[in-house]
Amino acid sequence: MQDWRQNKLVFGVLLLPPTAWLVLFFTLPLAIVWVYSFGKRGPLGETLLAFSFDNYLRAIEWINLSILLKSTWIAAVTTALCLLVGFPLAMGIAFSPGKYRNVLLLLVILPFWTNLLIRTYSWIAILRTRGYVNMTLEWLHGKLDALLGLFGAAGALGKFQPLELLYNENAVIVGLVYVHLPFMVLPLYATLEKLDKSYLEASLDLGAGQWRTMFSVMVPLSLPGIATGTLLVFILSLGTFLTPDLLGGPDSIMIGNLIAQQFGQARDWPFGSALSFLLMYATFIFLWLKAVISRREGGVSY
Amino acid sequence: MTRSASSRFSRRNFLRGAGIAAVGLSFAGTARRGWSQEERKLNVYNWDTYIGEATLSTFTERTGIEVQYDLYANNEELFAKLQTGNPGYDVIFPSDYMVATMIAKNMLMELDHSKIPNMANIDPDPNFSDPPFNPGLKYALPYMWGTIGIGYRKSAVETPTSWAAVLDSSEHSGRIALLADMRAVIGLALKYLGYSMNSTNEEEIAQARDLLIKQKPHIKTFAEDNGQDLLLSGEVDLCMEWNGDIVSAMQEDDDLSYVVPQEGGMVWIDNACIPTGAPHPENAHAFLNFINDPEVNAEIANTIRFATANKAAKEFINPEDLANPAIYPAAETIAKSEALIDVGDFTPVYDRAWTEIQAA
Numbered sequence: 102m103q104d105w106r107q108n109k110l111v112f113g114v115l116l117l118p119p120t121a122w123l124v125l126f127f128t129l130p131l132a133i134v135w136v137y138s139f140g141k142r143g144p145l146g147e148t149l150l151a152f153s154f155d156n157y158l159r160a161i162e163w164i165n166l167s168i169l170l171k172s173t174w175i176a177a178v179t180t181a182l183c184l185l186v187g188f189p190l191a192m193g194i195a196f197s198p199g200k201y202r203n204v205l206l207l208l209v210i211l212p213f214w215t216n217l218l219i220r221t222y223s224w225i226a227i228l229r230t231r232g233y234v235n236m237t238l239e240w241l242h243g244k245l246d247a248l249l250g251l252f253g254a255a256g257a258l259g260k261f262q263p264l265e266l267l268y269n270e271n272a273v274i275v276g277l278v279y280v281h282l283p284f285m286v287l288p289l290y291a292t293l294e295k296l297d298k299s300y301l302e303a304s305l306d307l308g309a310g311q312w313r314t315m316f317s318v319m320v321p322l323s324l325p326g327i328a329t330g331t332l333l334v335f336i337l338s339l340g341t342f343l344t345p346d347l348l349g350g351p352d353s354i355m356i357g358n359l360i361a362q363q364f365g366q367a368r369d370w371p372f373g374s375a376l377s378f379l380l381m382y383a384t385f386i387f388l389w390l391k392a393v394i395s396r397r398e399g400g401v402s403y
Numbered sequence: 404m405t406r407s408a409s410s411r412f413s414r415r416n417f418l419r420g421a422g423i424a425a426v427g428l429s430f431a432g433t434a435r436r437g438w439s440q441e442e443r444k445l446n447v448y449n450w451d452t453y454i455g456e457a458t459l460s461t462f463t464e465r466t467g468i469e470v471q472y473d474l475y476a477n478n479e480e481l482f483a484k485l486q487t488g489n490p491g492y493d494v495i496f497p498s499d500y501m502v503a504t505m506i507a508k509n510m511l512m513e514l515d516h517s518k519i520p521n522m523a524n525i526d527p528d529p530n531f532s533d534p535p536f537n538p539g540l541k542y543a544l545p546y547m548w549g550t551i552g553i554g555y556r557k558s559a560v561e562t563p564t565s566w567a568a569v570l571d572s573s574e575h576s577g578r579i580a581l582l583a584d585m586r587a588v589i590g591l592a593l594k595y596l597g598y599s600m601n602s603t604n605e606e607e608i609a610q611a612r613d614l615l616i617k618q619k620p621h622i623k624t625f626a627e628d629n630g631q632d633l634l635l636s637g638e639v640d641l642c643m644e645w646n647g648d649i650v651s652a653m654q655e656d657d658d659l660s661y662v663v664p665q666e667g668g669m670v671w672i673d674n675a676c677i678p679t680g681a682p683h684p685e686n687a688h689a690f691l692n693f694i695n696d697p698e699v700n701a702e703i704a705n706t707i708r709f710a711t712a713n714k715a716a717k718e719f720i721n722p723e724d725l726a727n728p729a730i731y732p733a734a735e736t737i738a739k740s741e742a743l744i745d746v747g748d749f750t751p752v753y754d755r756a757w758t759e760i761q762a763a
Contacts, residue, residue, distance in 0.1 A: 144747035145504050146482065164755075168762050230638050265577065267638075268624040350624050354761040366479040366585050367754035368486075 138374035146368025156375035165359065165376065169383070172355040175270065175345075176338040179277040183285040183334045184327065186278065191289035191326075195296075206290070213283050221347050224276050228266040228348075235263040268350035276344040281337055285330040292326025293319075324394075332391050336384050356380055443468045445686045448475060448484075448492040450673070451628065452651070453547070455703035462693050468686050476628050477584060485510055489680035493687040499672045500586075500743040502543050503536040511542040512677040518688035519544070521695035524715035531712045534672065543674035544691055545712035547647070547704070550670050550732055550740060551587055552663035554631060554649035559640040566595035566664045569641050570614060576621035580633050580642040583625035585757040586743055587669060588615065591643065594666050600741040603749045612756040616763045625761075634659055646729050647709035653729075654708075661729040667739030672712065 105112040141151040159165070194205045212220065227233045242261045249257050266272060300322065304314040320327070342357030349355075356376065363373025443466075447459075451474045459470045473492070475481045478501040484490065485505075497505060505511050516522055522544065525532055531545045553563050560568070560575055569579050570592055581588050590600035592611035602608060623639050630642035631652035649661040675694065677687045693699055701719030704711040708724065710731050711717070717725060724730050746753065 142751065145508055145745070146750065147486070147508065164759055164762055168758075171762075229636065231636055351619050351622050351761065358761075359758065362754075362758075365483055366477070367750065367757075368479060368482065369751060369754060372751075 134374045134377060137371050138378050140371040140374075142369045142371055148370045156372045157379075159372060160375045160379050168354060168359050169356045169379065171353075172339055172357070173383075175274060175277070175353070175355060176335050178274055179281065179338045180285075180331050180335045182274065182278045183281055184331060187282055187285035187289055187330065188327075190282075191286050191293055194286070194290050195293035209283055209286050217280065217343060220280060221276055221344055224272070224279065224348060225267060228272055228275070230263045230265075230267070232267070234266060238264065267348060270349070270353040272348040272350075273345045273353045273355075276348045277338045277341060280344065281334045284333040284337065288329040288333065289323065289326045292323040292329075296322055328391055328394060332387065335387065339384065340380060441683045441685050443686070444471065445469070445494065445683055445690055446471045446473070446492050446681075447494045447690070448473045448481065449494075449496045450475065452648075453496065453673075453707055453709075455699070455706040458694065458699060458703055461699065462690060465693070466686075466689055468689070470690075485678055489678045491682055492678055493681040493683045494690055495676055495678055496546055496673050497543075497676060498743070499534065499536050499674070500745045502674050502676065504745045505676070505678075506537070506542050510678055512679050512681060512684065513541055514544070514677065514691070515688060516540075518685075519692045519695065521692045524695050524697055524700070524713050526712050526714040531672070537674065543676040544695065546673045546675045546694070547707070547709040548670070548672040548712055549646045549709050549730070550663050550668045550736070551582070551591070551643065551645055552649075552661055552668045554634055554642050554644045554652070554659060554661050556634060556640045556658055557660050558658050562660070562662060563641065564662075564665055566591060566666055568664070569643055570595050570618055572618075573621050575640055577623050578640040579622050580624050580626045580630050580639040581622055582630065582643050583627040585753055588625075588643070589753055589756060590669060590741075590743065594668075594741065595664075597666075600669060601744045601746055603746055603752075605752060608752060608756050612760055615760045619760065619763060646732075647707055650708040650727070650729050663732060663736050663740065665739075667736070667741065670737055670740040670742050672742075 136150065137148055138156055139150075139152050139154070141149045141153060141155070143149050190209070194202060194209070197205060225232070229235070239261050242258060246255060246258055249255055296319070300318055301314055304318045305311075309317065340357050342355065342361050345353050345355045345358055346361075349358075360373050360376045360380070363369045363376065367373075445468050447470055449472065454472075459472060463469055475484070478498050481495060481497055482501060482504070485492070485495070489510075502511070522540070525540070525545060531548075533539060534545070537543045553566075553569060555563060555568075559578070563569070568574070569581065586600075589608065589611050592614050593602050593607060594600050596607070596610055596614065598604070598607045598611075624633070626633055626642065626644075628648075630639075630644040631648040633639045634642055634644075634649070635652050635656055644661075646661055646663075649659065653659045653661070675691050677684060677691070681687055694703065695713055697713065697715040698719050700711055700713040700716035704716060704720050705724065708730060711720070728736075
């Protein structure tokens with residue numbers, strides 16, 4: 102591989118298409134949004150170019166900040182749950198015999214290819230009042246009632262009350278964990294696969310138990326994968342708006358929904374732009390934290 | 404042996420003749436089309452479940468124009484799409500207050516009434532033929548109209564007489580759905596409190612906001628356009644919805660009913676318009692003329708169960724629909740109800756109140 106300094110022309114030409122793409126479709130629109138964020142809203146909802154910090158001042162009012170904090174909380178819970186579920190899953194795939202590995206990976210990736218909207222709608226069908234979970238519980242309730250009836254205690258369980266599983270924060274978290282699981286599993290799998298298994302064998306030989314080996318040897322060594330997966334899931338679930346829109350209730354509005362409203366119903370693009378940049382600064386802070394953490398940790402780099 | 408050069412059946416002559424014939428045929432084709440004629444296509448942008456079952460196919464049969472049909476969920480979505488320039492739509496269906504906003508921003512094309520002879524079929528009542536937001540029907544033609552009220556399940560709740568049933572009562576907690584529409588919900592809360600739906604008084608809006616925040620624990624969800632589906636599936640027993648949606652749901656489940664509470668509801672008229680920059684204005688005018696044909700309009704009304712603004716179509720509409728007060732409300736109901744007006748610079752105040760309601 103040549104050092105790029107030796108052949109700057111080739112390097113420049115090769116770099117041109119991706120740079121042009123990035124500038125045209127990323128930097129330029131972002132710059133437009135940034136300019137809008139300093140603008141003013143006209144009486145009929147049009148955007149007037151101006152120079153005022155009003156939108157940012159409004160964006161950090163408590164009412165909007167509280168929504169951002171709630172979104173951060175939901176994203177954090179989602180990330181933690183994804184890690185809890187994703188780590189054993191990635192371990193299982195990484196330590197499985199070679200011939201099963203591809204099939205297992207496919208099983209994780211395949212739902213990914215289905216449209217996000219359909220996957221979220223399917224959760225509505227499962228969680229709603231007459232959805233699959235409640236229907237199953239009702240059936241069990243009926244069977245239990247019949248059983249108790251044999252002992253002369255029919256009706257002891259009372260009338261079946263369906264669980265309120267949909268249109269609240271818990272439903273949003275369930276939906277988010279389901280959608281973002283592949284983002285956690287795949288980086289973790291990549292890290293765990295490259296792990297030098299001899300470290301684990303050495304630890305077991307030296308007398309550490311299975312759990313001790315896992316927490317003291319494997320987890321620290323796979324920290325880069327955990328960091329990547331955590332970051333991906335956190336940032337994606339912070340800005341999500343589809344899942345809280347469909348599965349959430351009156352108490353689970355997230356920052357993504359708020360921004361979408363500004364560009365829709367409220368017709369206040371300058372304020373929406375300011376909120377978007379607030380979200381972006383928050384994201385940059387977390388990215389910076391990740392860079393700091395991964396520089397300090399050793400571990401397997403890839 | 405040489406053939407004579409002037410033989411008329413040599414291969415070269417045959418090929419030459421065929422080539423000239425082909426060129427001639429292709430020119431003949433373009434001459435038939437004409438350079439100034441539009442291509443036979445039309446892009447329509449409409450609300451969901453808001454057109455008849457056979458309307459588009461009949462239109463294509465009669466005129467040969469293919470229709471591309473797209474959907475939007477509310478006026479603001481329509482406005483956001485067209486705000487930065489028409490992406491290629493020929494016919495749109497905004498509501499009354501949105502028509503006013505669009506006219507002010509030069510987003511609608513003036514209609515050529517000579518191309519729409521079926522305009523004569525429109526109800527001569529001044530609310531339809533000469534509304535304040537669209538005098539002389541210069542920019543839009545009325546399409547369907549209706550109300551927003553309460554849809555409910557008869558066996559689960561007693562008939563609601565006031566908006567209090569959904570806005571101010573803990574009686575059916577967790578079984579209530581409201582619209583996810585800022586102006587509709589805050590407007591009807593204002594109406595319940597006795598103020599105007601288009602209030603520009605910050606005090607009044609603050610009261611409406613506090614009322615809704617107090618009611619929030621009892622609301623199951625803010626449904627965008629599917630309140631009737633939630634009613635049907637048993638998710639909620641009371642919902643704030645458009646009348647036609649509830650009437651359509653009533654077809655599938657006769658345990659449902661619709662009522663406009665005593666404080667009055669919201670009355671609205673949707674209009675068919677041609678946005679500026681439409682690529683096929685001729686076809687658009689033909690379409691507007693087509694949907695005002697009495698039989699076509701009646702077929703639409705019989706499918707979507709909304710009230711039509713077309714007087715001649717009433718001849719072909721189901722008599723039960725004409726007698727149904729949910730679809731064609733009595734005059735007193737309309738008198739008590741109000742139509743939305745764009746409040747312009749005051750919208751951020753509504754928006755702030757709406758955000759506070761949602762974040763509470």
